[in-house]
Amino acid sequence: MKIRTMAVAAIAAATPLAALAPAPVAVAQTAHHATQDFAQLPLLEDPQLSPDGTKIAAKIAIRGEQYFAIIPIGGGQPSIARFAGSELNWFTWVNNDWLVAGVGGKMPVQQWGEFYVRRAGGISAADGKIVQLTPPRSKGIGINADNLVWVADDGTPRVRIAMQASLDYSQPSFWPEVYEFNVSTGDQQLIVQGRQGVIDWATDHSGAVRMGIGYEGDGRRYRVLYRPDDNAGFREVIQARVNDRSVDLPDAFLGDKAITLASGPDGYTGVYEYDLETLTTGERLFGVEGYDVSAVRFTPEGDDIAAVYYTDESSKIVWFDERLKTLVEEVKAKVSGGIASVYSYSEDMQRAIVRVGASDSPGAWFLYDRASGQMAKLGDVNAAIGLQRLHPVSTVTYQARDGVDIQAVLTLPRGKSSNLPLIVLPHGGPSARDSEHWDWWTQFLADRGYAVIQPNYRGSTGFGQEFEDMGRGEWGLKMQDDLNDAITYLAGEGIADPARVCIAGASYGGYAAMRAAQRDPSLYRCAISYAGVSDIDAMLKYDRGFLSNASGDWLRDQVPDMKAVSPINFPQQFGIPVLLLAGKEDKTVPYQQSRDMARALERANRPVVYIEQDKADHHFSRMEDRLEFLQAMESFLAEHNPAD
Numbered sequence: 001m002k003i004r005t006m007a008v009a010a011i012a013a014a015t016p017l018a019a020l021a022p023a024p025v026a027v028a029q030t031a032h033h034a035t036q037d038f039a040q041l042p043l044l045e046d047p048q049l050s051p052d053g054t055k056i057a058a059k060i061a062i063r064g065e066q067y068f069a070i071i072p073i074g075g076g077q078p079s080i081a082r083f084a085g086s087e088l089n090w091f092t093w094v095n096n097d098w099l100v101a102g103v104g105g106k107m108p109v110q111q112w113g114e115f116y117v118r119r120a121g122g123i124s125a126a127d128g129k130i131v132q133l134t135p136p137r138s139k140g141i142g143i144n145a146d147n148l149v150w151v152a153d154d155g156t157p158r159v160r161i162a163m164q165a166s167l168d169y170s171q172p173s174f175w176p177e178v179y180e181f182n183v184s185t186g187d188q189q190l191i192v193q194g195r196q197g198v199i200d201w202a203t204d205h206s207g208a209v210r211m212g213i214g215y216e217g218d219g220r221r222y223r224v225l226y227r228p229d230d231n232a233g234f235r236e237v238i239q240a241r242v243n244d245r246s247v248d249l250p251d252a253f254l255g256d257k258a259i260t261l262a263s264g265p266d267g268y269t270g271v272y273e274y275d276l277e278t279l280t281t282g283e284r285l286f287g288v289e290g291y292d293v294s295a296v297r298f299t300p301e302g303d304d305i306a307a308v309y310y311t312d313e314s315s316k317i318v319w320f321d322e323r324l325k326t327l328v329e330e331v332k333a334k335v336s337g338g339i340a341s342v343y344s345y346s347e348d349m350q351r352a353i354v355r356v357g358a359s360d361s362p363g364a365w366f367l368y369d370r371a372s373g374q375m376a377k378l379g380d381v382n383a384a385i386g387l388q389r390l391h392p393v394s395t396v397t398y399q400a401r402d403g404v405d406i407q408a409v410l411t412l413p414r415g416k417s418s419n420l421p422l423i424v425l426p427h428g429g430p431s432a433r434d435s436e437h438w439d440w441w442t443q444f445l446a447d448r449g450y451a452v453i454q455p456n457y458r459g460s461t462g463f464g465q466e467f468e469d470m471g472r473g474e475w476g477l478k479m480q481d482d483l484n485d486a487i488t489y490l491a492g493e494g495i496a497d498p499a500r501v502c503i504a505g506a507s508y509g510g511y512a513a514m515r516a517a518q519r520d521p522s523l524y525r526c527a528i529s530y531a532g533v534s535d536i537d538a539m540l541k542y543d544r545g546f547l548s549n550a551s552g553d554w555l556r557d558q559v560p561d562m563k564a565v566s567p568i569n570f571p572q573q574f575g576i577p578v579l580l581l582a583g584k585e586d587k588t589v590p591y592q593q594s595r596d597m598a599r600a601l602e603r604a605n606r607p608v609v610y611i612e613q614d615k616a617d618h619h620f621s622r623m624e625d626r627l628e629f630l631q632a633m634e635s636f637l638a639e640h641n642p643a644d
Contacts, residue, residue, distance in 0.1 A: 035634060037384035038444040039627035041066060044365045044379045047353050052096045053346030055125055056353065056367075056378070059088065064623030070099070070125045073367065079128030087587060087617065089118070089146070098157045098183045099123045100133070102146035106587050116587055120146040120161055122183025133181045135165040135173070135188070142166055142173070149178065150203040153302065157184045160191060160209070162201045176201065178209050195234070197223045204253030205302035213249065224249060226279065237279050248281045250274040252296065255303045259285065261293060267464040269293050271308055288312065292462045300347055311462055313395040314359065314436040317341065323349055331368050334375050338363060338387070357381065359393035359436040360443070381438070390414065391446035393436045398489035400458070400482050404470065407463070408486060409434045409454040411446045412495070420451040421643050422496035424483050424516075424524075427454060428507030430471060433462040444630055449643030451496050457482035459558075475536070475558055476515045476565030483512060484523055502641045504528035504633070507589055507618070511536075514567040514578065514597060521575025526640035528579045528633055531589045531618055534597035535569075536562040542590055568597055571604035578608045579636045581629055583616025609636060 041061035048057050053073070060069045062080075068088055071078040091101035104118040122131035134145065142164030152158040160180050165173035175194030178201050181187065191209060192201060198214035212225035212234065224238035238249075250258035258274040262281050270287030274280075286293065286308050297307040299321050306321040319325045324342070331340050331354050338356045343365075345352040350370045357363020362381035369376070380386045393411050400406050413420070423445050427434045434454040442452045456463065457479045459471015471479055483503070490496035503524050505513045510532020517527035533539050540555050540562070556562075563569055578601060582594035591612060598610035611632055616625035637643070 033385065033390070033447055035444070035630050036627055037382070038440045038447070039623050039630055040382045040384050040440075041621075041623050041626070042362075042381045043383055044381070046091075047344060047365055047378065048091070048093060049344045049346050049351060049353055050093050050096050050125065051347040053348070053351035054096070057091060057093065057099055057125075060379075061623070066621045068101075070123070070128065079125070081123070081128055081130075087619075090148070091123070092148070092151065094122070094151055094157050094159055094183050095155050097125050099125065100148060100151070100159050100183050102148065104146070104587070115143045117143045118146040120148070120163075122157070122181070122186070124184070131183060131186045133159075133161060133179075133183065133186060133188075135163055135177065135179060142176075144176065147176065147200065149201055149209070150207040152207065153205070153300075157182055158207075159183055160203060160207055165194075175199065175214075180207075191230075195225065198225060202250070202253070205255070210253055211250065228276070248272075248274070250276070252298065254298070254305075259296065259305070261296065263465045267466050269465075271296060271305070286318065290463070292464060294462065311433065311435045315341075327352060327370070330370065331375075334368070337389075353378070355381075356387070357438055358389060359438060360391055361385070361387060361389045362438045362440070363387060382440070390443050393442075395436060396453075396489075398486060400478075400485045402478070402481075404458060404467075404482070406458070406482050406485070407456045409436060409442075409456075410490075410495075411439075411442045411452040411454075413446045413449050413451070416449070418494050419497050420495060421449065421500035421641055422487065422490060422498075422502075423450045423452045423637075424486055424501065424503040425452050425454050426457060426483055426503075426505045426509040426512045427460070428505070428509045429461070430457070430459050430475070430479065430508045431461050431468075433460040440626075441630075448634065448637070450637075451490065453486045453490060453496075455483055455486045472558055473560055476511075476519065480512065480515055480519060483516065484520055487523060498523075500525065500641055502526040502528065502637060504530075505532065506530040508533065510589075510594075511567070514580075515565065517576050517578050518567045518570050518573045521573075524576055526577045526579070526636065528581075528636065529594065529597075530581045530629060531583065531586055531591075532580070532594060532597075533589055534567050534593050536566045538568075539589070539593065568600055571597075571600040571606060574601060574604070574606045574608075576607075577636075577640050578606070579611075579632060580608060581611045581613065581632065583613045583618065583625065585615055586618045588618040 043061050045059040056071045060067050068081040069078050086103040086105040089102045089104050091099055093099050100122055102120050106114055107117050108114050120133045145163035147162040149162050150160040160178055162176040162178050164176045172194045175198055177194045178192040180189045180191050198212040200213045201209050202211040203209050208230040214223045225234040226237045227234045248260050248262040251260050258276055260272050260274040261269055262272050264270050269292035271285045271293055273282035275282050288310050291310050291312050293310045295309040299306045308318045310316050319328055327349055328342050335356050338358045341355050343353045343355050352368045354366045354368050362385050364380045365378040366375045367378055391411055391414050396410050397405055397407050433456045445452050459479055487498055487501055491498040501524050503513045503516045510529035513527040513529045514532050514534055536559050580594045580598050582591035584591050598608050601608040613625050620626045
């Protein structure tokens with residue numbers, strides 16, 4: 001799993017930071033766009049400033065392909081890397097000269113078969129040089145070796161990574177060990193040996209490994225080890241069944257205190273103090289009525305909370321650090337007609353990367369320099385659309401047939417709001433949710449004249465534990481009813497024509513589309529699935545938990561009777577045309593799930609179109625694949641559910 005680095009003049013000239021100049025920050029309305037406009041890859045994705053604010057690391061799009069780049073601000077040649085055959089899962093700055101990144105891909109591992117293998121590497125900001133970070137060869141080979149648990153804050157190129165170093169269950173290194181690496185040389189030091197059953201380790205801000213979390217015996221009981229510092233011995237502090245929701249653990253150590261994201265008495269996840277003496281949850285520090293807190297960001301010093309993230313109708317950030325509050329207010333004052341979000345900032349907070357956009361506009365990335373007060377444009381999220389505003393997005397709430405409130409995102413073609421053809425578009429996961437944000441797939445459908453509803457069906461995350469638990473055992477059942485009830489609601493409001501409805505989705509959403517075609521064909525005219533799951537039992541075997549039985553138990557709990565709700569078993573019940581697409585490079589859902597479904601439908605003499613994309617992955621990482629998908633969907637809808 002090698003990372004290939006390039007420094008090619010022609011590619012460097014094509015990067016979005018070839019020149020930095022102040023740009024007006026405003027968002028304007030526009031009209032119809034070509035199909036290829038929506039297939040554009042983001043010019044910048046996940047941009048991160050170096051600690052000194054002189055360089056930007058980001059995923060970038062060049063000629064319809066995704067690359068990784070380290071780009072000097074104000075001039076100089078960027079380093080461009082391509083992850084051939086692998087996925088770039090994460091990256092972060094270690095100091096001003098080095099980054100660390102995690103990559104993954106499916107590959108055969110000795111006699112054990114094919115696995116998704118994760119590796120880590122240091123990346124030089126100067127020339128893109130790669131330093132592989134691996135345990136001693138004598139330990140053997142493991143599949144999970146990129147769990148970054150700590151980055152030094154003293155300017156040295158040091159990180160600590162928990163990695164599994166062996167696939168031999170009889171070896172201690174089968175269980176992840178914590179190594180400290182110098183990312184510039186690859187030099188390593190063993191910090192914590194693997195412990196039976198422990199699959200994850202947590203550190204404090206100094207790097208001290210404080211907690212080990214894992215499973216006992218058959219994987220159905222938690223095992224938690226704890227120590228107050230690096231010099232003390234670990235003691236076992238918790239044993240509880242995996243499905244015991246009363247078990248809360250610290251999510252971060254902040255100096256002499258800790259916090260946890262835990263479900264409170266109201267059933268919603270909030271930020272709580274965590275008592276390290278009693279190992280219990282204490283006072284709530286932050287919460288939002290009706291919604292879960294999703295993440296916490298910490299100050300550069302690592303001793304306090306900088307910001308809290310949650311989603312109601314759209315993504316929200318609450319800033320706690322006064323220095324960052326001031327920075328955010330300065331940025332917002334420079335933007336009109338859109339929403340500005342501070343994404344990354346330098347250690348001295350004098351420079352920040354800002355995204356400006358809206359739920360109906362892809363927007364652009366800007367570099368804010370406090371000394372000059374200027375916002376310099378780094379690049380558009382979508383070069384063809386830029387800062388234009390397309391089709392309005394809003395949030396609606398409707399009641400499912402059993403009285404459960406379902407929140408959903410509704411996108412309408414600009415200027416139209418009645419008797420529209422409808423696309424029901426359930427999200428993937430299903431442990432996920434939709435909210436008001438720019439979505440190229442949804443906006444494309446609205447641009448073609450369709451109303452699009454994205455229901456947060458029961459089992460979706462972000463709405464409290466009770467709502468998430470409602471999805472248990474309801475795959476393909478009540479979760480499917482929630483999608484169907486969106487049609488009833490929109491028809492009753494006069495927004496949608498119930499005789500002109502199709503369903504579409506990817507991953508779990510693709511499963512829901514296939515299940516609708518099999519279970520409820522009278523409600524829909526067609527179904528579209530991208531990388532959908534047709535055989536849940538086969539998916540469980542493909543994606544089984546490697547270190548424990550916990551993930552398998554979870555899925556069996558969610559889907560007690562996998563055969564009864566797997567569309568692959570009932571091809572003769574499909575009553576509407578189906579479009580299936582899948583990528584052969586998909587590492588998440590194997591393309592065989594779609595291929596087998598297509599073959600079963602063909603044998604049952606049911607109408608199906610199957611497109612297999614040789615280079616496509618699960619995330620639409622290539623423009624060519626996005627465009628083929630949109631064109632196929634556009635043609636399919638024009639035949640089976642035309643907008644006009």
